[in-house]
Amino acid sequence: MTQSTDIDPQDASTPDRYAPRTGPLGLSRRTRARLTDLAIDAFLFAFGLLMILPLVFLVSNAFKTPQEMVAWPPRIIPEDPTLENFRSVLGDTPLLLWIWNSFSFAVLSMIAIVATSAIAGYVLAKFPFRSLHLLFLVILATAIVPFEVYMIPLYFQAQALGILNSIWGLLLGYLVMSFGIFLIRQNVMHAIPDELLEAARIDGAGEMWIFVFIVLPLLRGALGALAVLAFFQAWTSFAWPIIVATTRDAYTIEVGLALFQTGFTVDLGRLSAASAAVLVPSVTLFVILRRNFVQGVASTGMKE
Amino acid sequence: MLRWKRWRFAMLAILPTLAIFAWVRMYPIVETLRLSLHQWDILSKNKPFIGLQNFRELFQDQLFLEALINTSAIAFGVLFITIPTALVISALIYHRTRSRFAGFYETTVFIPHIVSLVPAAMAWKWIFDANLGPLNGLLQSVGLPAQPWLFDPVLSVIAIIILCSWQALGYAVLIYLVGFKNLPVSLFEAAKLDGAGGIARFWYISVPMLKPITLYVSVVTLISAFNVYAQAFVLASDSQGAPGRQVRVLVLDMLENAFRNYRIGYAAAEAVILLAIVLLLTLVQFGLLREKGRR
Numbered sequence: 001m002t003q004s005t006d007i008d009p010q011d012a013s014t015p016d017r018y019a020p021r022t023g024p025l026g027l028s029r030r031t032r033a034r035l036t037d038l039a040i041d042a043f044l045f046a047f048g049l050l051m052i053l054p055l056v057f058l059v060s061n062a063f064k065t066p067q068e069m070v071a072w073p074p075r076i077i078p079e080d081p082t083l084e085n086f087r088s089v090l091g092d093t094p095l096l097l098w099i100w101n102s103f104s105f106a107v108l109s110m111i112a113i114v115a116t117s118a119i120a121g122y123v124l125a126k127f128p129f130r131s132l133h134l135l136f137l138v139i140l141a142t143a144i145v146p147f148e149v150y151m152i153p154l155y156f157q158a159q160a161l162g163i164l165n166s167i168w169g170l171l172l173g174y175l176v177m178s179f180g181i182f183l184i185r186q187n188v189m190h191a192i193p194d195e196l197l198e199a200a201r202i203d204g205a206g207e208m209w210i211f212v213f214i215v216l217p218l219l220r221g222a223l224g225a226l227a228v229l230a231f232f233q234a235w236t237s238f239a240w241p242i243i244v245a246t247t248r249d250a251y252t253i254e255v256g257l258a259l260f261q262t263g264f265t266v267d268l269g270r271l272s273a274a275s276a277a278v279l280v281p282s283v284t285l286f287v288i289l290r291r292n293f294v295q296g297v298a299s300t301g302m303k304e
Numbered sequence: 305m306l307r308w309k310r311w312r313f314a315m316l317a318i319l320p321t322l323a324i325f326a327w328v329r330m331y332p333i334v335e336t337l338r339l340s341l342h343q344w345d346i347l348s349k350n351k352p353f354i355g356l357q358n359f360r361e362l363f364q365d366q367l368f369l370e371a372l373i374n375t376s377a378i379a380f381g382v383l384f385i386t387i388p389t390a391l392v393i394s395a396l397i398y399h400r401t402r403s404r405f406a407g408f409y410e411t412t413v414f415i416p417h418i419v420s421l422v423p424a425a426m427a428w429k430w431i432f433d434a435n436l437g438p439l440n441g442l443l444q445s446v447g448l449p450a451q452p453w454l455f456d457p458v459l460s461v462i463a464i465i466i467l468c469s470w471q472a473l474g475y476a477v478l479i480y481l482v483g484f485k486n487l488p489v490s491l492f493e494a495a496k497l498d499g500a501g502g503i504a505r506f507w508y509i510s511v512p513m514l515k516p517i518t519l520y521v522s523v524v525t526l527i528s529a530f531n532v533y534a535q536a537f538v539l540a541s542d543s544q545g546a547p548g549r550q551v552r553v554l555v556l557d558m559l560e561n562a563f564r565n566y567r568i569g570y571a572a573a574e575a576v577i578l579l580a581i582v583l584l585l586t587l588v589q590f591g592l593l594r595e596k597g598r599r
Contacts, residue, residue, distance in 0.1 A: 036502070040396050041403060047393065048412030051470070055419065057438075058427035070436045072445075112324075120321040127314035135322065142329050144586055148531045148555050149575045152562050153335035154328065175324050207313035236420045238534040239555060243563065257422045258538055261429075268430055275423035286418050290411060293418070297475065298482045 055279060061272035062086070069269055085273035095274060097249060098256035102235055105167050105252060109174035109234035114227050116176050121184025122215050126197065136185070143178035148239055155243055165250035173240045174233070180226050183296075187222040188215070225296030228289050235282065253278050336579075339572035346566040358573035368574065371557040374461055378553065379529035381465035382472055386525055387518060389469075390476030395506050397477070398484040410481070417474030425538035428467045429454070432539070454539055460551050467535050472528070476521045483517035484510070516593060523589040527582050531555060554578055 056076060061069060063081040089095055124136045154173055155164075163169040192215060200210050216223075241252040251259070257278065261271050286293060340358055344351040362368050397409045416424060431439050432453035440450035453459050487510065495505050511518075533555035540550040550556075554574065562571035 037400065037403075040400055041405065044393070044396055044400065044409045045405060048409050051412050051473075052415055054427040054431060054470075055415070055424070057430070058423065061430065072438075072441045074438050074441075116321040116324060119317050123314045123318045127310060129311060129314060132314060132318070135318070138330070139325065142333060144527075144582060145329075145333055145579060146527065146531050146582060148533070148558070149579045149582075150329070150332035150336045152558075152568060152571055152575065153332035153339065157328075157332065172328060175328055176321065178329070181321075207310065207317075211317070232418055236418075238421055238537075239531075239559075242537075243559065254420055254422045254534070257426070258534065261426065261538065268433075268436070271426055272430070275426045279419055279423045283415060283419060286415065287411065290414075294410075294414070294478060297478055 055283070058272050058279065059276045061268060062276040064269055064272075066267065066269055069267075085269040086277065089270045089274045089277070092270075093256065093260055093274070094249065095253075095256070095277060098251050098253040099278065101167065101170075101245075101250065102252040102254065105170045105174075105241075106231045106234040108167065108171050110227050110230040112171065112175045113177045113180050113230040114223055117180035117184045117226060118216065118219065118223060119211070120181045122188050122211060122219075124181065125185045125188035126192070126194070139178050139181055143182065147173065151240055151243065154240075158244060165245055165247045169244045170234075170241055170252065173244070174230075174237070177226075177230060177233070180230065183226055184219065184222060187219055191222075192218055221295070224292045228292045229296040232282075232286075232293070336572050336575050339569050340576045342569045344567075344569040346568060351569065354569075358570050359577075361570070362573055362577065367552060368557055371552040371554050372577075374552055375530055375532065375554045377461055378464055378468060378532055379526050381462070382468045382529045383522055383525055385465065385469040386472045386476050387522055390473055390480055390521070391511065391514070391518070393473070394477045394480035394484060395510060398481060399502070410478075413477050414474035416471050417478075421471075421534040422538055424471065425467060425535050428463070428470075429539055432463050460539065463539055464532065464535050464551055467539065468529055468532060472525050476525060479517060479521050480514065483514050487513055519589050519592055523585050526585050530578065530581055533559075 057074060060074075060076050060078055062085055063078045063083070065078075065080055065082050065084070068075070068078060068080060120139075124132055124139075151173065158164055158169045158172050161169075161172075163172065196214065197210060200214055205214075236254065237252070238254050238258070241255045242258070245251050245255055248256075257271075257274055260274065339351075341353060341355060342351045343354045343357070393413060397406065397413075400406055400409070403409075431437050434440060434450065434452050434454065437453070439453065444450055451459055453463050491509055491513075492505055495509055500508070532553050536551045536553045536556060555578075558571045558574040558578070561567045561574065
């Protein structure tokens with residue numbers, strides 16, 4: 001459903017009372033529309049480049065020598081590219097360990113959120129019991145409470161379990177996602193007809209069998225979107241990891257970088273190298289998974 | 305019999321999720337509310353109930369008030385930059401949906417929203433850097449004086465607003481694009497036949513019809529900006545490690561009270577105020593939506 005910008009043929013044959021056939025510059029309407037579109041394209045192109053320019057420079061700075069770093073104007077392609085920054089960062093910090101911590105935390109969180117959301121979303125959508133409806137309202141109500149509000153008591157729960165400074169401590173905050181449950185519930189309601197489930201029951205299928213072999217395959221798209229969303233949510237988390245992980249070996253990449261940059265002997269070249277090492281894989285992953293991700297985020301706007 | 309069987313399955317299936325949910329969501333939320341009415345300094349064993357004493361103290365606490373003002377300034381600053389920009393950019397992207405570059409436009413605007421906070425903030429730190437940052441270089445090359453972006457109390461808040469808006473824009477554009485796609489095409493066709501130009505159609509049709517979306521995006525943007533923390537944390541220190549000016553925001557103040565001053569009850573009271581702000585914003589959103597529906 002695109003908005004037509006060209007003049008359709010029947011429009012051209014009937015005289016238009018309001019819009020003159022030619023514009024102020026003596027150009028036909030069609031030419032003017034073309035020029036407008038071209039100008040819009042140029043503007044959007046420039047705007048898009050401007051949006052990613054800070055990140056482009058970050059990556060380029062990672063390959064610059066200290067001398068080139070202070071040069072004005074800054075160059076996008078380094079004149080004398082060097083890998084020294086990367087070598088030095090990898091020698092100074094357990095960067096790979098931090099990336100591994102973040103990655104395993106994000107993957108575990110993704111699995112937990114997809115599993116809990118899938119089953120809870122299905123049950124809440126297709127089993128019309130009053131107690132479940134009440135439960136759904138509670139989940140919906142807690143969805144708007146920001147994580148920052150309740151993370152202090154949660155910290156003491158992690159402490160009591162003795163899982164501070166570990167992946168499990170990080171995971172504690174990211175086991176469920178209220179929005180995920182909501183998203184799957186909406187999808188089940190729209191995508192899975194009651195008749196299908198009833199037919200399976202009449203054929204003697206057990207409830208568990210129905211869930212695994214009928215419901216889950218039909219939810220592939222929604223679960224994919226949720227998985228990507230959950231992964232990035234954990235991967236980019238900051239406030240929770242910074243209070244739970246306080247030893248150097250337990251840092252996630254976000255926390256590690258944030259604390260590394262407060263060091264007194266750290267220069268921008270090495271900071272950029274460390275940042276680029278994190279940025280490039282996640283942006284690549286995003287570009288590959290863009291459709292899933294956009295679908296997931298766009299559906300957040302659909303909640304009424 | 306069948307009904308009972310289905311009920312049993314539903315309960316058994318939801319039980320694990322429910323248990324986790326109660327344990328890591330409901331309990332800590334209730335605990336935050338409870339702790340906010342108590343005095344608990346970690347070291348002391350007893351936690352006396354002190355009613356609203358924490359809240360009374362908070363509103364005389366200069367640091368907290370500073371954090372509240374900074375955070376509100378950041379949140380509304382981000383709102384006033386993001387919403388109009390997102391509306392215009394998404395209208396233009398929607399207008400050029402058929403363009404070969406539509407995917408490029410969407411992706412580039414959205415990338416800042418998904419990149420990790422710390423590396424992204426690092427990029428901006430270099431841009432704002434007083435000595436070698438390109439922003440000051442740019443200012444000087446057009447004859448303006450260089451500014452201490454990350455040291456001046458007002459400029460550092462502005463720097464955070466710019467960084468947060470850059471990140472929030474992608475989300476707003478994405479939601480607006482969904483909104484544009486759901487607008488009735490016939491309305492635009494009719495307006496076009498009546499001779500309404502592109503700008504008139506945008507201003508008199510798109511903007512009013514997208515009002516519910518604007519409301520939703522505004523509230524989401526405000527809420528996430530009220531929870532700003534990583535951006536302030538990273539921008540606060542200079543590139544050479546010299547401490548820059550820490551912009552005090554609510555989450556930072558709360559964590560400092562909890563883990564540096566060991567005043568858990570006091571920090572919980574701050575969390576409750578954060579929650580109250582979020583609830584208020586949500587209620588305003590619902591209120592405005594309902595008002596619109598009645599008309």
